[in-house]
Amino acid sequence: MFRTIAFIGSGLIGSALARLSVEAGLDVIVSNSRGPDSLRGLVTELGRHACAATSTEAAVTGDLVVVTIPFGAHRVLPVDILAGRIVVDTMNYYPERDERVPELDAGEVTSSELLQRCLVDAHVVKAVNNVDHIRVTTAARPPGAPDRSALPIAGDDPDAKAVVAEYLSAIGYDAVDIGALVDSWRSEPGTPIYLDAYLPRAPHGMDEDRARRWFRTAPNVPVSATRVRELVADAVRAGARRGTFTGLPPGFVATIEGTEFTVL
Numbered sequence: 001m002f003r004t005i006a007f008i009g010s011g012l013i014g015s016a017l018a019r020l021s022v023e024a025g026l027d028v029i030v031s032n033s034r035g036p037d038s039l040r041g042l043v044t045e046l047g048r049h050a051c052a053a054t055s056t057e058a059a060v061t062g063d064l065v066v067v068t069i070p071f072g073a074h075r076v077l078p079v080d081i082l083a084g085r086i087v088v089d090t091m092n093y094y095p096e097r098d099e100r101v102p103e104l105d106a107g108e109v110t111s112s113e114l115l116q117r118c119l120v121d122a123h124v125v126k127a128v129n130n131v132d133h134i135r136v137t138t139a140a141r142p143p144g145a146p147d148r149s150a151l152p153i154a155g156d157d158p159d160a161k162a163v164v165a166e167y168l169s170a171i172g173y174d175a176v177d178i179g180a181l182v183d184s185w186r187s188e189p190g191t192p193i194y195l196d197a198y199l200p201r202a203p204h205g206m207d208e209d210r211a212r213r214w215f216r217t218a219p220n221v222p223v224s225a226t227r228v229r230e231l232v233a234d235a236v237r238a239g240a241r242r243g244t245f246t247g248l249p250p251g252f253v254a255t256i257e258g259t260e261f262t263v264l
């Protein structure tokens with residue numbers, strides 16, 4: 001049903017998913033805002049099943065299109081080309097990084113609903129937004145492994161969700177359908193299933209170097225489908241930590257307008 005996975009955005013999470021996709025025997029097309037030449041190193045690392053293209057070319061060619069850019073950039077996506085396509089949305093809204101959106105700040109809408117409004121004829125499925133770019137690799141396991149983790153997915157089109165669940169299975173995860181895009185706030189930043197669920201408890205009082213090392217090397221905590229359902233059910237909308245970098249795990253390095261910021 002899908003053979004080629006196109007990535008619009010090939011940064012931390014996009015490149016990690018591209019690696020998992022190649023390991024799963026799929027072809028990948030990576031793209032970013034700076035153009036294919038800037039992705040030569042990544043393509044070399046990924047091997048012969050990978051190539052780089054412009055975002056528009058990637059969108060045309062991919063059987064599945066993974067949109068994995070800062071949420072604030074989503075309005076530049078090629079709307080016409082993505083019409084009718086399955087779009088995997090890994091994006092999260094961080095007001096410190098993205099343009100402030102009052103509807104999102106008020107919890108009146110989800111970021112994936114706004115993406116769907118923009119890509120009006122695409123089939124948007126929110127997925128892989130709630131696990132960090134390191135654990136997404138280290139937690140991946142083949143089907144049936146006792147410590148295989150699950151990830152929540154949300155979308156308005158059941159067929160598109162089934163395809164994305166199949167993709168997740170191929171790259172190492174079970175999928176738990178948590179509902180429509182309107183329900184996807186349950187996996188947004190600040191909710192119980194967001195990042196921390198897949199990480200051990202962090203030590204207190206780490207300095208920047210130790211926090212970065214801890215985040216790089218912390219083992220994953222397996223999160224079963226049952227546990228995903230429990231944590232998603234426990235979610236409270238617009239919790240205190242929603243959408244701020246300070247709610248991220250210690251050692252996470254966020255970039256705001258080119259400046260790195262380590263969460264402590």
Ligand SMILES: NC(=O)c1ccc[n+]([C@@H]2O[C@H](COP(=O)([O-])OP(=O)(O)OC[C@H]3O[C@@H](n4cnc5c(N)ncnc54)[C@H](OP(=O)(O)O)[C@@H]3O)[C@@H](O)[C@H]2O)c1
Binds near residue numbers: 010012014033073
């Ligand atoms: N990092 C994580 O652990 C993680 C986990 C889950 C979800 N997410 C979410 O996933 C999204 C990507 O996160 P990330 O950490 O991978 O970000 P990142 O490392 O900053 O990478 C962003 C990527 O998007 C590209 N990009 C930016 N604007 C673009 C545009 N207009 N057209 C095409 N490509 C564009 C960048 O290309 P250039 O470098 O050429 O500008 C880069 O390849 C974010 O919404 C984030 O909240 C992140």
